[in-house]
Amino acid sequence: MQRRTTALQIGGCLALALIGLASADPLEDGVAAYRQGDFAAAMRLLRPLADAGDAKAEFHLGRMYALGQGVEQDPRQAVVWYRKAAERGDAEAEFVLGVMSLDRSGASQDAGQAVAWLRKAADKGVFNAQFRLGMMYAKGASGLEPDPIAARMWLSLAAERAENAYVHALVTKERSKLSAGMTPAEIAEAQRRAIEWRAK
The missing domain is CATH 1.25.40.10 (Tetratricopeptide repeat domain)
Structure with a gap:
């Protein structure tokens, strides 16, 4: 019995040591x-x-x-x-x-x-980078030419990564404002690029 107790104590000490190392x-x-x-x-x-x-x-x-x-x-x-x-x-x-x-x-x-x-x-897949790029392409900021297709693609991808309902609503509102000035063909191209990006 004493031998078994000692073995259990040694085993317990080894387990604690291994947990500490891990x-x-x-x-x-x-x-x-x-x-x-x-x-x-x-x-x-x-x-x-x-x-x-x-x-x-x-x-x-x-x-x-x-x-x-x-x-x-x-x-x-x-x-x-x-x-x-x-x-x-x-x-x-x-x-x-x-x-x-x-x-x-x-x-x-x-x-x-x-x-x-x-x-x-x-x-x-960094949300903040996707949202910022979407807005930069939408406005033609920081030396970028305005590119509504690229902007909509990045905003769509960012919307999927929004951390809560408020942020999601903010991103989708910006995407909707952008989409109002786009042709159906441009929207379709933005969607195609987003699908292609997800497949990578």
Whole structure:
């Protein structure tokens, strides 16, 4: 009986140790610290990962520098980290870098590069990038020629990703206003492109 109890205790200790090892993920811990507002711990955990090329860690460092969370606010340093994450394919970083480039918030790219970053994020299904591109094509903003077909395509895709009924209504209202000035053939082409995009 004593041998069995000892075996159970040892097994229990091993199981707890393995659970501890399984949850000891510095990235998850760093992101959790960030979300809890413990920016010192987030920086301590995320910086080595970012230095080693982890895109999610790079993205969070970019955000910390952009917002001055745990570090002095530095838009240029934010862009450095966002760019590293974006170049590794992080969709959130691609979107933020595109927006910062359009707004000139520490980025020095031209509008064409900004649109390219937004397009990459939109192609990965980022709602904000899809909606922003739709509106930019609708209005011909940031050096883009007005393109109602592209605008309607992106707004349709964004509507599918709206996080709640209010946002969905906002996107569909913009799409309806745009569609009022389009021909049936243009609407059909926008729908065809949206179907083609979904099939990728």
